[in-house]
Structure formats: structure tokens, C-alpha cells
Amino acid sequence: MNKKRAVRLEIYQNLVNYKKPTSFQLKESYPLPPPSTVIGMVHFACGYKEYHDMDVSIKGNFNSRVYDLYTRYEFAGASYEDKRHQLALLSNDGKTYGVTRGVATSELLVDVNLVLHICPKNQEEVQEIYENFRFPKEYISLGRREDLIQIKNVEIVELEEEYEDDDEIVDKRMNMYVPMEKIENREVESKATVYTLNKTYTKKTIKKDTEVRNWERVKVAYCVAEKTSVGYTDVYKDSNKEIVFLI
Template identity: 35%
Template sequence: MKAIRLKLWQESANYKKPTSFQLKETYPLPPYSTVIGMVHSLCDYKEYKEMKVSVQGRYYSKMNDLVTIYEFSPTFQENDQKRKHKCLNCGFENSSKIKKCKSCGYDRFEVLKTSRGTHQFKGGVFPGIHKYKEFGGEVKSLNDEDYKIAKENLLSVTKNIATTELLVDVELLLHIIPQDQSLVEEIEKALRYPREYPSLGRREDLVVIEEVKVVEVTETELEEDIELDEAHTAYIPIEMINDEAILLEGVDGVSTSGTQYTLTKNYKLESFGKGKEFRKWNKVDVLFSSKIIASTDVLVDEDDCIVFAV
């Protein structure tokens, strides 16, 4: 069967772990779903095309960086500590702890309520969020009538900062094996001449494509073991470890293992309740490790690169 082999380089990248929040941790290599998403985006596919993916590579260091985050609350809430009193005489907005208007001395006020964060219409999570002035702007003060309308129709948005973990100087070797082999040429062309600048991970994690090559992948009974460079890492399907198709080299007779991950690959939309759809993910158990030795029947391409296809 044929596969598209990619050699990629990224200056920095974050392949976010879904369970990390305050610190946006990253996987050491992109999950299968991230690679499949990049391929589908560059090919402009609107429906999922079944494919197998092999992910291997390395990075040279890690660093932390600050990022802007937008947090969305499904309920519109008041921040009662920031209420204001609007003077009914001159319209000046005073703080809540005042008996007379600072501008004209009048003693009758209208209470203005303040939302927690800024606000936008429900479902207001848009790409290119910076285009919308309401996001991250000043908090608005509302009278009773406007606050009632806002509570029924708007959601709260809070702009904040968080720390993200970045991999630096990332090198990747990917194999894409579409189930429908007639798509090989189409995918190869889309990757060789991308319709937009490709990214992998976050939208800003741009990719330099160093090689796109169609290769023949076969299951081969090895006459000699293939040993990867010790700095080279890969996601190894657990089945390949259990079948002893892949061995992990030890040091001084002590065997090594790796880090086990359960990675997302593809999903199906399932309906729950009225008009609500959720992604049901197909997940794969893999071992992330280095010092890898292929010892028996494994998939290899025409240049003797091991293919850890999932």
C-alpha cells in the first residue's frame, strides 16, 4: 500500500492535553487527531476520510510562555461589588458608596448593574476573536431593563492570561495512509502545494514542510533489527509492544519502557437531548518512547523507515 511521508519542522508548538487548564501542558508529539485534522483542513475535506497515521520525531527543549485566554460563562452574572449609581439629575456615574452626586450634589440615583467580564450574544465563540470589539473590552454598566435583556440573551466573557508549555525546534516524521488508496495523489498534492500556510497544534504553530513523498509501505520480515536513533521518539501502538514486534532497548541490562497515553484519533457526532451534539472519540492506547528496535514483522517504507500505523 502507498503512504504519504512528511518531514516537518516547527519553531515551537503546543499539542494541548485536554485535561490541562492553568498550565496548558503539551503532548511530546502531536496526537493522531491533530495530524488528521491538519490533513483534512489542507485537503478541504468536509467529511472524515478513513486513514492510518504514524507519528514520530523529536524536540530539543521546552519553555513556558504567557498567552491570552477567553473564558466563556453560560450564565450572565452581575458583579455586585462594582455597581454604580447614576445621578438622575446630571447623569454622572458615581460609585455605589456615595450619598450625593460628585458632579452636581443631587441625592437621587438609578442603580447600574455590572456584568462579570464583557458580553456577547449566546454562541459567541468565533474564529478570529480579536475582530470583535466586545470581547476583552471594558465592562458595561446596565440599568434594570437592559440588565434583564442581557441576562436572557447574552453570555459572560472574561479575558485573562495563562501559561502555556511550548516544545522548541520540533522535527516530525509522519506517514499518512488513506484507506481509499485513490486519495493518495490528491493528499500528496494538497500537502505539496498547500492552499494556506499549514499549522499543527495551535493555529499559530506554523509548519515548515521539508519533504512530501509518496512511499510504498509493506509488512516486512526483517533479516536484521532496525534501531532508531536514541534521540528519536515515537507513538508505538500497545499491540506492537505486546506482540514483541517492537523492543525497547535497556541500559546495562535494565529494560526501559515509556509513557503511556490514550490519544484521540477520530470522532462521531452523537445527539443528546434537543439540538445538542457531542463528539464521541475513538481513542488509541500508545506508548511514547525512545531507543526503539524493530525486531520482527513490522511495517516499513521503501527507505526502511518504521511505520507505527494506527
């Protein structure tokens, strides 16, 4: 059976938004952070400047949702007009561009508890990741920059692949992301919401001095606690006998 080492994180957040990239006027939130957000947090905490390949497992819960107002700035590259724009920006080319300032709504999750497993492809990085969360150099956020995390526990665990020879409830407390192929192959039984989430990206130059991100996306099922079971297949379990789905 396969064995890996991973960093297991237990974190808490008071009010948080894991923004859906297609939401604008109402800044909607995913129910759990997408893989790209978690991986970005790890890179920030460790000070990585280049991408370090890793898989993550994400599960958690929250108590409720609320909606809050925030100031929104829109910049469309249009010339400044006194009666149209609230702010003016002077550019290096001598032109003045207009910025519109307004109010928009953000969806916030309340009292979020997460359990994350971070499994780098280079297993020698496990200790480094652990140390950077055990003794962070500055406050770490997950979601928006202001969405700070409270680290309740961090530890290094062994992930061991085991054959599950009977149906078992995956988790009785926390919802989770499960790779969609496990649902399609009937390895995991659950009534779930399907999401296509960003994981990693590469930069592509489309013209001089202009780059865009090409995202690698993963299809996952957002599965509900107590209504998700797994059986008669190989699964990863950590040192605490928690089932782990790496994405």
C-alpha cells in the same frame, strides 16, 4: 507481504503546543501530535468536509520546552455582573452573559522536527494528499491555529511489510508513537510512556441543536530514540527503509 502507498512528510515547527485535553490552567503539550491532530491537518489541507479513513505514523523530536503566557476567556453561561466579569455578551434571547478574562500559561515545544506517514484506506487518495501538501492552498498549521508548519519534504513512498529476523534499533534520532499491542506482545522493546490518544470521532445528538463528539481512542507507547528495538516480527518499511508504525 502486504504493500501500501503513503505520503511521507518532513516538517518543522518553531514553537508549538499539542494540547492535552485535560489540561487547563497550564496548557500542557504532548511530546508529539496525537493522531487526531495529524488527521485533522490532512483534512484541512485537502478540504475534506466528511471523514476520510486513514492511518498515520508519527515520530519526531524537539530541543526544549518553554512556558508562555496567553489571554484566556472563560464563559460559564452566567448573567453579567459588573464587578465579576470583564466582558459582556448580548444574546439573541435578550439576556446579557458575562465573560471572565485572565492570564494562563501554555507549554511550548521548541524546534520541533516531525516525520509523518499518511496512509489513507482509499489508496486512490494518496496522490490527492500529496498534491495538497506539495502545493498547499493556504498556510497549514499543526496544533493551534498559529502553529504553522514548514514543509521540508513531501513524497509518495511504498510501505512494504517485511519480517525482521534480528533486533534492530527503530530510529536513532527520533522518538515515536508505537501501538501498545506491539509492546505488550514483545514485538517492540522499549522503556516508554503510555498515552491514550484521540484518533477519530462521531457526532452524537444529546438534545435539540446540541451535539457532542464521541472519540475513538488508541493506546500508544511514546518510545525514545536509540532505546527502542524491534525484531522477529513483521514490520512496515518505507522506500527509504525507515520502519513505520501505523496507528
